[in-house]
Amino acid sequence: DIQMTQSPSSLSASVGDRVTITCRASQSISTYLNWYQQKPGKAPKLLMYGASSLQSGVPSRFSGSGSGTDFTLTISSRQPEDFATYYCQQSYSTPYTFGQGTKLEI
Amino acid sequence: EVQLVQSGAEVKKPGESLRISCKGSGYSFTSYWISWVRQTPGKGLEWMGRVDPSDSLIIYSPSLQGHVTISADRSISTAYLQWSSLKASDTAMYYCARLDKVSGTSDSWGQGTLVTVSS
Numbered sequence: 672d673i674q675m676t677q678s679p680s681s682l683s684a685s686v687g688d689r690v691t692i693t694c695r696a697s698q699s700i701s702t703y704l705n706w707y708q709q710k711p712g713k714a715p716k717l718l719m720y721g722a723s724s725l726q727s728g729v730p731s732r733f734s735g736s737g738s739g740t741d742f743t744l745t746i747s748s749r750q751p752e753d754f755a756t757y758y759c760q761q762s763y764s765t766p767y768t769f770g771q772g773t774k775l776e777i
Numbered sequence: 778e779v780q781l782v783q784s785g786a787e788v789k790k791p792g793e794s795l796r797i798s799c800k801g802s803g804y805s806f807t808s809y810w811i812s813w814v815r816q817t818p819g820k821g822l823e824w825m826g827r828v829d830p831s832d833s834l835i836i837y838s839p840s841l842q843g844h845v846t847i848s849a850d851r852s853i854s855t856a857y858l859q860w861s862s863l864k865a866s867d868t869a870m871y872y873c874a875r876l877d878k879v880s881g882t883s884d885s886w887g888q889g890t891l892v893t894v895s896s
């Protein structure tokens with residue numbers, strides 16, 4: 672299985688801050704990397720796919736980059752509604768493993 | 778509107794069997810895979826496997842193969858996750874998600890089914 676490692680596991684940031692979350696794959700996954708946002712009691716929501724493509728309806732303050740083994744999710748100016756846990760997931764080969772999550776806190 | 782609607786919460790005893798469902802609407806059910814994802818209380822997400830409703834081809838996560846069965850009935854646009862003998866460790870929230878066949882991206886999710894296994 673491909674192991675996905677996110678850092679940090681939790682992150683405190685104020686409204687307006689720039690936030691960066693990193694995700695590392697245990698082997699190259701090209702750009703088969705997706706990012707999801709999960710709020711408490713809710714299903715995950717797709718934010719980014721193909722490492723850098725913004726899902727329809729997602730605010731443009733979210734962006735993604737990377738290829739191979741190293742990836743980042745950036746929130747350019749954190750908003751109050753961004754309080755959530757963020758997961759990366761590789762869809763290069765099954766099982767489509769997730770990172771352990773990064774909890775974004777106030 | 779694309780929707781995946783899952784069956785309701787379940788409370789079961791160890792050793793009992795269970796089948797939960799996920800009904801798709803608003804899109805061509807056979808054009809996408811359906812995956813199942815497990816989330817244990819306070820924990821992260823675990824990909825369990827996927828089914829192709831067009832031919833019922835199934836891929837399981839090696840860590841779960843043999844313990845659960847994934848299936849789909851394309852005639853009623855519904856996918857299933859079932860257990861023949863539940864364990865307490867199966868207590869979790871289970872999500873189904875629509876998977877793009879090219880990218881493997883889950884762009885639409887069900888609301889989740891909470892399964893509680895307790896004696």
